[in-house]
Amino acid sequence: MKILVTGGAGYIGSHTCKVLARHGFEPVVYDNLSRGNRWAARFGMFELGDIGDAARVRSVLEKYRPSALIHFAAYAYVGESVASPLLYYRNNIGETASLLQTLIDSEPTPVVFSSSCATYGVPSQLPISEDHPQQPINPYGYSKLVVERMLRDIDVAHGLRSVSLRYFNAAGADPEAEIGEAHEPETHLIPLVLAAARDATAIKVFGNDYDTADGTCIRDYVHVLDIADAHVRALKYLIDGGTTCAVNLANERGYSVLEVVATAERVTGKSIRIELMPRRPGDPAVLIGALEKARTLLGWKPERSGLEVQIRDAWKWMMRES
Ligand SMILES: NC(=O)c1ccc[n+]([C@@H]2O[C@H](COP(=O)([O-])OP(=O)(O)OC[C@H]3O[C@@H](n4cnc5c(N)ncnc54)[C@H](O)[C@@H]3O)[C@@H](O)[C@H]2O)c1
Structure with missing residues (x-):
């Protein structure tokens, strides 16, 4: 078909x-x-x-x-x-x-x-x-x-x-690393954090005074x-x-920017520098989606959506690509 x-x-x-x-x-x-x-x-x-x-x-x-x-x-x-x-x-x-x-x-x-x-x-x-x-x-x-x-x-x-x-x-990439994320310019957090790890540059963190546990924005990956x-x-x-x-x-589970950075450090074995920036206008503190409808209507649930798996697959792709 x-x-x-x-x-x-x-x-x-x-x-x-x-x-x-x-x-x-x-x-x-x-x-x-x-x-x-x-x-x-x-x-x-x-x-x-x-x-x-x-x-x-x-x-x-x-x-x-x-x-x-x-x-x-x-x-x-x-x-x-x-x-x-x-x-x-x-x-x-x-x-x-x-x-x-x-x-x-x-x-x-x-x-x-x-x-x-x-x-x-x-x-x-x-x-x-x-x-x-x-x-x-x-x-x-x-x-x-x-x-x-x-x-x-x-x-x-x-x-x-x-x-x-x-x-x-x-987020993430094909675990077989045949394809992956290749945006130009890249705006998504995980590939940007991984590029900072690879190139020993700093990752910009926009705001650490949000109403979240560590003050950084939380997103559902x-x-x-x-x-x-x-x-x-x-x-x-x-x-x-x-x-x-x-x-x-959605995964119905959110991770903060700092959790993404810490997980990327674990996955890559590199320390990642942070450059703190002011908040960006229009960035809600927390975005987490409900997944019940996808489960009941489509029988779908995320299988590979632990943060570490997503970052590992994205890193594998980035290492193969570079
Ligand atoms: N990446 C995310 O996290 C995310 C989240 C929510 C929704 N989306 C939506 O999912 C879709 C895919 O996202 P993505 O990250 O793969 O984006 P992407 O930019 O990697 O892919 C979009 C593709 O559409 C093609 N395209 C754009 N305009 C076109 C046109 N007029 N005619 C023919 N081709 C055209 C581009 O060449 C590109 O290959 C988009 O509609 C995006 O808005 C993405």
Whole structure:
């Protein structure tokens, strides 16, 4: 069964393609390589193209006749979205609207969509469950919320079913180190901490006066392979006739920035210097997601999401890459 994977040359998309192939699906990566890597699209077929290029998308749909779409393609830097909001509104919302229109016009198939915990904004209760109010505090989070809404509306109008997976912080890498995280620039904490260990540089810690045990921010890290596995489950849910919904992918367990640094020191055997910086605006103290819905609806639970495992796999990848 062929699955069209937009953004499949990126970090989470490439790991998902590996897991899809392992489950007997045939991934077809569709990516413009604006932020991804051609070498990462190594599991299944590859088609170069932009999701907003309707003619190109149509020809790829006609060529492969996929049974479902997994839609990763987007820009995903919160800071960049604040500095250049229209870039995000155009790529994440406008181009997605074009992609979905082309899908509806040619070959309406179920959709699994990469949403984000950034759609919740500042939490009013923890852990954050799916019915928590969605009040994003940056254009990136808002762009994901609009697409979730778009997908719900499309179901009503055209009967196109979808699952929006709201990831918390994806981390780790393929344990076989065939692929891993390779963002340029990198903004995620774990690869930045590991790069500081590798290069003997300092890691910037933004604020140590939050209302947490050690004063640094707490985030919920989920292994990228667990996220990939959830996509396969969401796909099967939709193929079996499941209805449109949104589901958190979270570990329901948070780690502070300093816990990440201490664990990275243990894993790498290196000491890591910290450079204390002021708080960044818009960083909530704690983000932890509830995982009950993913467990009951998709039968999913994180298997590799202990912090040490995630950091070990990311370090193995970084050592192989450098
Ligand atoms: N990494 C995380 O922790 C995280 C958390 C929540 C949600 N997400 C979402 O998951 C998805 C994947 O994240 P990632 O970390 O793998 O990002 P990534 O940047 O590594 O991958 C995104 C891919 O999409 C491609 N792309 C972007 N715009 C495109 C377009 N117009 N046409 C075709 N291809 C295009 C890029 O070239 C890239 O390969 C994104 O939608 C992101 O917003 C990621």
